[in-house]
Amino acid sequence: MITKIMNWFDDRLPITATLERHLTKYPAPINMNIWYLAGVLLVVVLVIQLLSGIWLLMNYEATAEGAFASIQYIMRDVEYGYIIRYMHTTGASAFFALIYLHMFRGMMYGSYQKPRELLWVVGWLTYLLLCMLGFTGYVLPWGQMSFWAAQVIMSLFGSIPYFGEDLLTWIRGDYLISGITLNRLFALHVVLLPLALIVVIFVHILALHEVGSNNPDGVDVKKFKDKDGVPLDTKPFFPYDVMHDLYAIGVFLIFFCTIMFFYPDGGGYVIEYVNYEPADNLKTPDHIIPAWYYTPYYAMLRAITFPLFGLSAKFLGFVVMAAGIAIFVALPWLDRSSVKSIKYKGIYSKVFLVLFVISFFVLGYLGSVAPSPIRTAVAQFFTATYFAYFLLMPIYSKYERCKPVPDRVQLS
Amino acid sequence: MKRITLLAFIVSFIIAFLVSNNLSAAAGSPCGHYLSEESMIEGQCDSAQVDPTDIPSLQRGAQIYMNYCLGCHSLKYARYKRVSEDLGIPLDMFQENLIFGDQKIGELMHIGMDSKEAKTWFGNTPPDLTLEAGLRGTDWIYTYLKSFYIDHSRPLGVNNKVYENVGMPNVLIHLQGDQYSVCKQVSMIAYNGGIKQDPLSGKQLKEEKCGFLEVQKGTGTLNKEEFDQSMRDLTNFLGYMTDPMKKERESIGVYVLLYLFIFTILSYLLYIEFKKDLH
Numbered sequence: 001m002i003t004k005i006m007n008w009f010d011d012r013l014p015i016t017a018t019l020e021r022h023l024t025k026y027p028a029p030i031n032m033n034i035w036y037l038a039g040v041l042l043v044v045v046l047v048i049q050l051l052s053g054i055w056l057l058m059n060y061e062a063t064a065e066g067a068f069a070s071i072q073y074i075m076r077d078v079e080y081g082y083i084i085r086y087m088h089t090t091g092a093s094a095f096f097a098l099i100y101l102h103m104f105r106g107m108m109y110g111s112y113q114k115p116r117e118l119l120w121v122v123g124w125l126t127y128l129l130l131c132m133l134g135f136t137g138y139v140l141p142w143g144q145m146s147f148w149a150a151q152v153i154m155s156l157f158g159s160i161p162y163f164g165e166d167l168l169t170w171i172r173g174d175y176l177i178s179g180i181t182l183n184r185l186f187a188l189h190v191v192l193l194p195l196a197l198i199v200v201i202f203v204h205i206l207a208l209h210e211v212g213s214n215n216p217d218g219v220d221v222k223k224f225k226d227k228d229g230v231p232l233d234t235k236p237f238f239p240y241d242v243m244h245d246l247y248a249i250g251v252f253l254i255f256f257c258t259i260m261f262f263y264p265d266g267g268g269y270v271i272e273y274v275n276y277e278p279a280d281n282l283k284t285p286d287h288i289i290p291a292w293y294y295t296p297y298y299a300m301l302r303a304i305t306f307p308l309f310g311l312s313a314k315f316l317g318f319v320v321m322a323a324g325i326a327i328f329v330a331l332p333w334l335d336r337s338s339v340k341s342i343k344y345k346g347i348y349s350k351v352f353l354v355l356f357v358i359s360f361f362v363l364g365y366l367g368s369v370a371p372s373p374i375r376t377a378v379a380q381f382f383t384a385t386y387f388a389y390f391l392l393m394p395i396y397s398k399y400e401r402c403k404p405v406p407d408r409v410q411l412s
Numbered sequence: 413m414k415r416i417t418l419l420a421f422i423v424s425f426i427i428a429f430l431v432s433n434n435l436s437a438a439a440g441s442p443c444g445h446y447l448s449e450e451s452m453i454e455g456q457c458d459s460a461q462v463d464p465t466d467i468p469s470l471q472r473g474a475q476i477y478m479n480y481c482l483g484c485h486s487l488k489y490a491r492y493k494r495v496s497e498d499l500g501i502p503l504d505m506f507q508e509n510l511i512f513g514d515q516k517i518g519e520l521m522h523i524g525m526d527s528k529e530a531k532t533w534f535g536n537t538p539p540d541l542t543l544e545a546g547l548r549g550t551d552w553i554y555t556y557l558k559s560f561y562i563d564h565s566r567p568l569g570v571n572n573k574v575y576e577n578v579g580m581p582n583v584l585i586h587l588q589g590d591q592y593s594v595c596k597q598v599s600m601i602a603y604n605g606g607i608k609q610d611p612l613s614g615k616q617l618k619e620e621k622c623g624f625l626e627v628q629k630g631t632g633t634l635n636k637e638e639f640d641q642s643m644r645d646l647t648n649f650l651g652y653m654t655d656p657m658k659k660e661r662e663s664i665g666v667y668v669l670l671y672l673f674i675f676t677i678l679s680y681l682l683y684i685e686f687k688k689d690l691h
Contacts, residue, residue: 082661
């Protein structure tokens with residue numbers, strides 16, 4: 001009976017085939033390690049953000065007069081409103097923490113190399129959308145930091161030569177950050193960007209399942225198949241990966257809920273203390289510091305202190321900052337190595353990758369503290385090493401000596 | 413498993429680092445020019461040592477706030493009723509003794525003072541204090557409240573060590589008494605952190621240091637300990653105001669974590685069981 005019903009559906013819609021292809025029978029390499037968990041956890045966080053976002057939306061008021069008070073209304077008068085809001089604020093930080101780990105995994109194991117170039121590009125798009133979502137969402141509570149962070153970031157468009165000022169007015173919809181700006185950022189944050197994010201993530205997963213998952217050895221598992229055509233060094237997603245992921249989700253949620261219930265402002269990182277004060281366009285906070293996940297790029301922006309070729313320092317800083325985010329997309333074409341995984345790459349790749357990680361953390365720290373001449377100099381140095389990882393890659397990845405790559409995956 | 417443990421360590425380290433780090437706007441020398449004889453470090457706040465579970469302290473704090481502060485500082489995001497319920501004050505008692513206008517118990521704690529006029533009177537509109545403890549931290553508020561001193565050069569006759577040239581009058585002056593900024597002979601500190609001594613006589617060396625606060629005896633209705641305790645209560649109340657659902661949140665959190673621990677253990681056992689198939 002059930003088979004009959006399923007057959008009726010399958011003749012009209014490929015339900016079973018799709019489920020098998022993308023879930024139950026998807027062949028996942030057997031040597032995937034802990035780094036491969038970030039992907040599934042990102043999907044969990046996406047669901048958390050979408051659900052908590054919808055419930056926040058039921059009580060949020062998107063006006064300059066009412067936004068701040070409506071957040072406090074959610075926190076105090078809405079039943080369990082504070083849980084919904086803290087879920088969303090903690091989720092935002094978790095989203096970035098996980099996507100950085102996910103990207104680093106890709107960089108470490110060469111997951112962007114042929115044939116996964118498009119997969120990487122689409123993944124980079126999700127990161128870009130996430131950055132925009134983070135920024136637009138941060139403005140909505142209309143606290144002091146919301147307002148001034150918006151002021152700083154939007155004013156960057158004003159530094160573009162010739163048409164910058166006009167562009168800035170067009171983006172803001174006003175001559176200064178106002179309720180009109182809030183309304184348009186709200187529209188982007190709750191409709192356009194999440195919609196785009198869902199589509200892009202869908203395409204990302206589709207692309208992944210077309211080319212198959214990479215693995216820590218960077219070998220092609222599809223080379224050796226059994227008599228049914230299933231790659232030898234893989235296991236079906238269900239039940240093996242599902243059980244594995246369930247356990248990982250449990251561990252992740254313990255951390256997530258510890259922050260959410262016990263340290264909801266995360267020492268000022270998850271929710272900045274300055275945002276306890278409503279936006280005031282006549283009172284600038286002492287230090288304007290973005291959310292922690294943008295601080296590496298904020299440090300790059302501030303590191304450029306000198307005009308060049310008739311272009312202002314601010315504009316150049318903006319360009320460097322944007323390039324810092326954009327340059328990831330070029331990785332598949334910058335890497336000329338014959339091997340994928342860092343396990344078999346030569347010493348230069350390893351050194352530069354470590355240098356990149358150090359640069360990222362140091363810049364992240366520098367972006368979160370007030371600038372001083374020494375700190376600016378350090379930021380300049382590490383901005384250079386950050387870009388060196390990418391720009392020198394065509395040279396060092398091509399000429400270094402790599403270790404021989406085995407045919408099959410290695411189990412430790 | 414080994415790797416998971418390692419990751420757990422790393423993540424907990426990061427969390428500990430985040431939590432221990434204080435990004436408050438008041439970081440640096442958070443309390444302005446405040447100087448206490450205990451710490452001898454200018455700008456270091458006194459610790460408020462507030463306890464949000466101490467209900468009597470919160471009740472006393474609410475009483476002080478309603479009597480001395482609510483005239484100028486609204487709590488416009490919070491409701492009277494919530495305070496009365498959370499602090500265990502019966503509704504009718506609260507209505508009779510702590511609501512002075514014709515406001516209803518379910519209303520938000522707005523004030524009657526016009527903000528534009530207030531600006532001409534004080535130079536700035538007195539801020540709403542619902543979230544002040546989140547913005548400044550409780551130590552800052554506690555120290556600020558204790559740091560008013562007589563300064564005839566200021567329009568209101570008082571100044572504040574923590575928030576210099578603040579536009580607020582010292583509304584608590586009859587409780588605390590007249591406090592002055594004074595100079596004192598204090599022990600000199602040696603390079604090793606101890607008290608500097610004269611190498612020949614072995615006598616402790618003294619130097620004059622200014623900026624200490626001293627209350628003129630007999631001018632206030634409370635003594636120092638009583639006044640400090642009152643300010644601690646008031647600070648505790650403001651801390652509660654910023655985060656009224658802390659108690660509920662943390663008690664729910666315990667159950668959530670317990671559930672997650674059981675879930676994680678079961679899913680781990682299931683994972684181990686399925687893993688056996690693979691090797």
